[in-house]
Amino acid sequence: MNTYFNYTLFTILLILNCSFSFAQNQEIVVRGSLVEEESNQPMPYATVAIYNASSKSIISGTTTDDFGKFETTIPNKDVYFEISFMGYETKTISTFSVADGTANLGTITLAPDSQALDEVVLTGEVSKTVFKLDKRVFNVGKDISSTGVSALEVLNNVPSVNVSIEGEVSLRGSGGVQILINGKPSILADQSGNALGTITADMIESIEVITNPSAKYEASGTSGILNIILKKEEKQGWNGSISANTGIPDNHSIGGSINRRTEKFNLFTQFGAGYRSLPRDNEAINYNLINDETVFSNGEEFRNETFFNITLGTDYHLNEYNVFTLSGNFAYEIEDQPSETNFSFFEGNNLISRWVREETTEATNPKWQYEFNWKKTFQNNEDHSFQLSALGSFFGKDQSSLFTDTTIEGEDQNSNQRTATEFQQADYTFKADYVNPINELFTIETGLQYVINDVGNDFEVEDLINGSYVINENLTNNFEWNQKVLGVYATGAYENDTWGLKLGLRIENTDLNTLLTNTNEANAQNFTNLFPSFHTSYKVSEGFSLQAGYSRRIFRPRLWDLNPFFNIRNNFNVRVGNPNLQPEFTDSYELTSIYKIGKASLSSSLYHRYTTDVVERVSYSEDNVVITRPENIGTNATIGFETNGKYSPTKWLTLTGDFNFNYFDRKGTFEDQIFDFTGNQWSTRLGSKIGFPADIDLELTGNYQSGFETVQGEQSGYAFLDLGLRKKIFKGKIVANLGIRDLFASRIDERFVTQPTFETYNYSLRGRFVTFGISYGFGKGEAMTYSGRRR
Structure with a gap:
C-alpha cells in the first residue's frame, strides 16, 4: 500500500x-x-x-x-x-x-x-465479492480449478449461482436468468447451444450478480441478471500472454492475448485454436403403466469440437473526454457428434426386441460479432458521461445427421432416418446511456435500448422407406422467430456516507412474431409493461450495513423454448418447444445484511419472489415415447434465505462458503392436472485456498445441490468436488496449472416423472475432466490461463 x-x-x-x-x-x-x-x-x-x-x-x-x-x-x-x-x-x-x-x-x-508484488497477489489471487447499492460484484481471481474452463464453470463458482450438468444457469435455485456481456445482450450470452463455452475464465474481469436489478437494466430475467465483464488491458506498452493446454477427455488448445497501448490508442487482440471432446453417459427408462410396457435405453454421446477464433479491437482516445471503441470477433467451429444408444423393449418381463441406434452428426458453425462504442465524459466530473453503442452479431449452423437402427434381438426394429438443419441468427442492439452526478449526493441516469432478434431455422427429417429417403412432413418445417424490444428508463439516486436511496422506472415494449412457414402457423404478441425498482442501503457502522430492494421482472421465452422441432437423438425421449408460450412476470423483494468482523466477511439475505405464468417442462407419453415441452403452469411463491462468507485467518489460507435455502408454494393447473404443492431446495458451496512454499497453491471447492420436487416428479441431489494446483515460475512470468473438475465423477443428474399413466427416469453424467496448462506473460503482462475460445 x-x-x-x-x-x-x-x-x-x-x-x-x-x-x-x-x-x-x-x-x-x-x-x-x-x-x-x-x-x-x-x-x-x-x-x-x-x-x-x-x-x-x-x-x-x-x-x-x-x-x-x-x-x-x-x-x-x-x-x-x-x-x-x-x-x-x-x-x-x-x-x-x-x-x-x-x-x-x-x-x-x-x-x-x-x-509490493505480494500485496497485489494477496488481493488478486482469490475471487472475492464487493457489495454495491443495487448489485454484488464477483471479482474473478486466478482460481486454479478454473484453469482452461469456460464461463459456465466460472459461473458455477459465483455465490448464488448454480449451473446444471445441462448448462442451465439458475440464480438462487430459479431459472429465468438474463445474462449480459459488458452490460449488453450478446450472442455469447445465449444459453442455448452452449454459447457461453466461447468465453474462457481468463477473459473475465468480474461477474455482477444482480438479484434485484434497477430500472437501468433490461427487464428480462425473473430471477435476476448476471453481467459478465470482460478484461481489457490498461498497461501501456506491449503486453500479452501465450498459453497451451491439454486435458482428459481431449481438451487441447493454444491461445494468446496481445495488447499495445499508447497515449492515444489501445490495440488488442485475442486468438485461439484447439480441439475439445465432451462425452456424456445417458440412461432412460420409460414405463407405460396401462399396457405394462417398458423401454430401456442407455448409451454414450460425444460433442467433439475443433475451433478457431480471433478478436481484434481498438480504443481511440480522441482527447481526455472522448473515447471510441471498435471491435470484432470471428470464430469457426467444426462439430462431430457421434452417439450410440442401446434400446430394449419389454412387455411385462418378456423381452420383445433389442436394438442399437447410432448417430453420425456433422456441423459447421461460422460466427462473427462487431461493436462500436463512444463514451463521452464531461469536464466538471469524470462520472458525468454519455455512452452510445451499437452491437451486431451473426451465428449460423449447417448440420446434417444420420440415424441408423440395427436390430440385435427379437422383433425387427431396423430403420434409418436423417436430418438436415440450416440455422441463422442475427442480433442487433442499440443502446444509449446518460449519467449525471448533479452533486456529491444526487445522481440521475436515463437511457434507452432497442434489441432486434431475427432467427430462421429450416429443419428437415427424412425416413428410409423401401430404399429411398422420404420427407417426414410431421417433423419437417421452417421456423421463423423475430423479436423487437424497446426499453426506456430513468433512475434517481441519493447517497451519503451512511444512507442511500435509488428509485427507477423502466418501460418496455415487446413485439414478437413466430411463423411455421410450411404449415402457416403464426403467433404474434405485442405488449407494453412498466418495471419499477427501489433500492436503499444504510451503514450502521464500519462493520455492519443493511440493503433492501424491490424490482419487477419479465422472462420472455427464448428461441429454444419456442422452437417446436424435435431432437430425435433418442427417439423415445424427445424435447420440443412451444410457440404459444407466454412470458413470466416476477415481483422480487430482498433484505440483505453485510458484516465485516476482523478477517472475516459475511452477507445474509432474506428474499421473496412471486411469479405468474411460470414456465415449466411438462412431459406426456404417446406410444411409449415421452415428449417434454415447456408450458405456462400457474404461480410460484418463494421465500428464501442465503448467506455468503469469506475468512482469511492467515496469509496462506482463505476459506469461502455460501448457503442458499428456499421454500416454494406452487399453484396451477394444466389440462386435467392440478399442480398444487409445496417444497424446498437448498445448495451449499465450501472452498479453500492453501498457499505452500515455493509458490505452490492448492485449491479445493466442494458443492452440494439438494433434490427437490417438480410439477410432475422430482429432481435428485448431487455433490461434487473440484481441485486445482498451481506453480509459479520466475515470480509469475510462467504459470503451470493442474485442474480437476468433478474429482470423484459424482455430479450425476437424475430426474423422475411420476404420472397416473406413465413413469420416466433419466440419468446423465459428464464425468471427470482433467486439464493441464502452462502460460507465459510478456511485456508488463502477467501469465494467464488462456485455453482458447470455442466457436
Whole structure:
C-alpha cells in the first residue's frame, strides 16, 4: 500500500512542478535506458524523477519511451535521480559524470518489489465479492480449478449461482436468468447451444450478480441478471500472454492475448485454436403403466469440437473526454457428434426386441460479432458521461445427421432416418446511456435500448422407406422467430456516507412474431409493461450495513423454448418447444445484511419472489415415447434465505462458503392436472485456498445441490468436488496449472416423472475432466490461463 501511496504522491508532485524550466546556459543533457532485471526487457513508461540534492525537492522529471530510453536536461550537477515503476523497487542515482555537457547514465536495471508484488497477489489471487447499492460484484481471481474452463464453470463458482450438468444457469435455485456481456445482450450470452463455452475464465474481469436489478437494466430475467465483464488491458506498452493446454477427455488448445497501448490508442487482440471432446453417459427408462410396457435405453454421446477464433479491437482516445471503441470477433467451429444408444423393449418381463441406434452428426458453425462504442465524459466530473453503442452479431449452423437402427434381438426394429438443419441468427442492439452526478449526493441516469432478434431455422427429417429417403412432413418445417424490444428508463439516486436511496422506472415494449412457414402457423404478441425498482442501503457502522430492494421482472421465452422441432437423438425421449408460450412476470423483494468482523466477511439475505405464468417442462407419453415441452403452469411463491462468507485467518489460507435455502408454494393447473404443492431446495458451496512454499497453491471447492420436487416428479441431489494446483515460475512470468473438475465423477443428474399413466427416469453424467496448462506473460503482462475460445 505504501508503494501505491508514494507512487501517487510523486505523480502529483511531478505534475505540480512540470512547469518549471531551466536556463539554457546551465542545462546538462541526461540520457539512459531502463530494463527489467530478470528478463533484460526494456521498460517503457517508467518514471525518471529529478530532485535537488540540497533541498530534496522535486524539480523535474520524464518517462521512458517505448524502448525504455529517456532523455532530459538538468540545470547543474547538484541533483539526484529516482527511477521507479509500479511493482518494482525504486532506484536512486546520485553519482554520475558529465562530459561535453552530457551525462550518460547507461543501462539501468529495476528489480521487482517483492513486498509490493505480494500485496497485489494477496488481493488478486482469490475471487472475492464487493457489495454495491443495487448489485454484488464477483471479482474473478486466478482460481486454479478454473484453469482452461469456460464461463459456465466460472459461473458455477459465483455465490448464488448454480449451473446444471445441462448448462442451465439458475440464480438462487430459479431459472429465468438474463445474462449480459459488458452490460449488453450478446450472442455469447445465449444459453442455448452452449454459447457461453466461447468465453474462457481468463477473459473475465468480474461477474455482477444482480438479484434485484434497477430500472437501468433490461427487464428480462425473473430471477435476476448476471453481467459478465470482460478484461481489457490498461498497461501501456506491449503486453500479452501465450498459453497451451491439454486435458482428459481431449481438451487441447493454444491461445494468446496481445495488447499495445499508447497515449492515444489501445490495440488488442485475442486468438485461439484447439480441439475439445465432451462425452456424456445417458440412461432412460420409460414405463407405460396401462399396457405394462417398458423401454430401456442407455448409451454414450460425444460433442467433439475443433475451433478457431480471433478478436481484434481498438480504443481511440480522441482527447481526455472522448473515447471510441471498435471491435470484432470471428470464430469457426467444426462439430462431430457421434452417439450410440442401446434400446430394449419389454412387455411385462418378456423381452420383445433389442436394438442399437447410432448417430453420425456433422456441423459447421461460422460466427462473427462487431461493436462500436463512444463514451463521452464531461469536464466538471469524470462520472458525468454519455455512452452510445451499437452491437451486431451473426451465428449460423449447417448440420446434417444420420440415424441408423440395427436390430440385435427379437422383433425387427431396423430403420434409418436423417436430418438436415440450416440455422441463422442475427442480433442487433442499440443502446444509449446518460449519467449525471448533479452533486456529491444526487445522481440521475436515463437511457434507452432497442434489441432486434431475427432467427430462421429450416429443419428437415427424412425416413428410409423401401430404399429411398422420404420427407417426414410431421417433423419437417421452417421456423421463423423475430423479436423487437424497446426499453426506456430513468433512475434517481441519493447517497451519503451512511444512507442511500435509488428509485427507477423502466418501460418496455415487446413485439414478437413466430411463423411455421410450411404449415402457416403464426403467433404474434405485442405488449407494453412498466418495471419499477427501489433500492436503499444504510451503514450502521464500519462493520455492519443493511440493503433492501424491490424490482419487477419479465422472462420472455427464448428461441429454444419456442422452437417446436424435435431432437430425435433418442427417439423415445424427445424435447420440443412451444410457440404459444407466454412470458413470466416476477415481483422480487430482498433484505440483505453485510458484516465485516476482523478477517472475516459475511452477507445474509432474506428474499421473496412471486411469479405468474411460470414456465415449466411438462412431459406426456404417446406410444411409449415421452415428449417434454415447456408450458405456462400457474404461480410460484418463494421465500428464501442465503448467506455468503469469506475468512482469511492467515496469509496462506482463505476459506469461502455460501448457503442458499428456499421454500416454494406452487399453484396451477394444466389440462386435467392440478399442480398444487409445496417444497424446498437448498445448495451449499465450501472452498479453500492453501498457499505452500515455493509458490505452490492448492485449491479445493466442494458443492452440494439438494433434490427437490417438480410439477410432475422430482429432481435428485448431487455433490461434487473440484481441485486445482498451481506453480509459479520466475515470480509469475510462467504459470503451470493442474485442474480437476468433478474429482470423484459424482455430479450425476437424475430426474423422475411420476404420472397416473406413465413413469420416466433419466440419468446423465459428464464425468471427470482433467486439464493441464502452462502460460507465459510478456511485456508488463502477467501469465494467464488462456485455453482458447470455442466457436
